[in-house]
Amino acid sequence: MEMERAERKRRSQQLAQRYRVIRKETEALAASLEVEDQVVQTMPDVSPTKWHRAHTTWYFETFVLGTADPDYRPVHPQYRYLFNSYYNAVGEQFPRPRRGHLSRPTVAEVGRYRDWVDRQILERLDRCAFSPEQLDVLELGLHHEQQHQELILTDIKHVFHCNPLSPAYSETTLPPPGGERVPLRWKTFEGGLYEIGYAGEGFHFDNEAPRHKVYLAPFSIASRLVTAGEYLEFIEAGGYRRPEFWLADGWERVCREGWEAPLYWSREGKVWWLFTLHGLRPLDPYEPVCHLSYYEAEAYATFAGARLPREAEWEVAAADLPIRGNFLEDRLLHPTASSSAKEGELLQCFGDA
Structure with missing residues (x-):
């Protein structure tokens, strides 16, 4: 029993650290955007940044807080409908092609929603209140959020591409085009x-x-x-x-x-x-x-x-x-040219495209 408690404490502390880092990364990705940028949907397969931020929070509220505490009351009863993506077991979903129609909740309200859920999750992690099974679901949620970080960048790229002003998301400078053709082996x-x-x-x-x-x-x-x-x-x-x-x-x-x-x-x-x-x-x-x-x-x-x-x-x-x-x-956010490969070496297998 003591070993189980020690393991649950160790894992809770580890996940709390990862939770802070990953949730902060999502907010950092959104920080480069104006409020107006976060609500645009340019095609059915693109979701607004605001929706990604809310959906990943809804996951933790529904599948972690909601199962750990039978008395937990959601921040808003309609969020289960607005921010459910495809989890049929927990109810109907707002139509994906119309996510850009949602002017409310506002970007600021979604930020407060994230802050509230974060406090609830971290407080319970601090006192080791989650069962091993609930910790598994929380860990899955962190990987799920990292998937949505990729989607935030994918979707905002399409949003900005559809704008005749061709705005830049990142202010960092890419290496200038040029180099040499690396032989393909x-x-x-x-x-x-x-x-x-x-x-x-x-x-x-x-x-x-x-x-x-x-x-x-x-x-x-x-x-x-x-x-x-x-x-x-x-x-x-x-x-x-x-x-x-x-x-x-x-x-x-x-x-x-x-x-x-x-x-x-x-x-x-x-x-x-x-x-x-x-x-x-x-x-x-x-x-x-x-x-x-x-x-x-x-x-x-x-x-x-x-x-x-x-x-x-x-x-x-x-x-x-x-x-x-x-x-x-x-933070390059763009694929880069390959270096030369040695005989039998495979390059660019991770990260570029």
């Missing part, structure tokens, strides 16, 4: 029986388990990501006008929506520009191409005489690599 893996899936004692999502065996035929994977310059060769070869490169569904989409280049690319005369979280900048041919749909990636691979890696192949290739790369903490 191939690393070959033998065919055989491999194990994939999570192995370890730490956190993992349920769809990463159980660990299981898969049989793979021999395959090769590129040493780095495809660059914008390489993708530009596809465009200049008429890639968006040649159906032989495209899956049938993809070609129908190209024709229906008039695709001519990836999202966030634009051309003025002979010069290509790219919209980034730092604003508009000339396209850097040496940085990784990003914001491709599956159809575009598949078409480029066909054009290049290759194919996209399958999930199991990618997991086997990346299994023993150190987890380092261009992450949020670096």
Whole structure:
């Protein structure tokens, strides 16, 4: 019993520290935005920043506080409807395509909502009031919030791109375009029986388990990501006008929506520009191409005489690599050009695109 109490105290303290850091990071991402920026929804798949901040808070209120304390009363009874995303078991959800219609609660009210729930969570963590199962749900919520941090950046990029003023989210300066073309090499893996899936004692999502065996035929994977310059060769070869490169569904989409280049690319005369979280900048041919749909990636691979890696192949290739790369903490918020790879080395496997 004493060991269980000690373990629960240790874990509560650890999660309290992580809770503070992750919740503070979300607020830091929103701090660069004006109130008006946080309420815009530019398409059904984009959610306003205000909604992300409220939804992640609703998760902790509903699934942690609400289960730990039978007498807990929600801050507002309608938040269960407004800020539920897809949790059908707890009730109906406000329609996703209309989240931008919600002028209330205000951005300031959402901030106070976050502060209130944070105080309740941290006070209970401080006195070890959560059961091990509730701590599991809280830990899941922290990873869930980090997913929404990525969505905040993804969505505000689309919001700003739709604005003719092309505002910049970040005031930091990206390295100027330029460099040299890094040779693309191939690393070959033998065919055989491999194990994939999570192995370890730490956190993992349920769809990463159980660990299981898969049989793979021999395959090769590129040493780095495809660059914008390489993708530009596809465009200049008429890639968006040649159906032989495209899956049938993809070609129908190209024709229906008039695709001519990836999202966030634009051309003025002979010069290509790219919209980034730092604003508009000339396209850097040496940085990784990003914001491709599956159809575009598949078409480029066909054009290049290759194919996209399958999930199991990618997991086997990346299994023993150190987890380092261009992450949020670096604050570049944009993929960067690859360094040269040594023979048999795989680069840019984490963080860039």
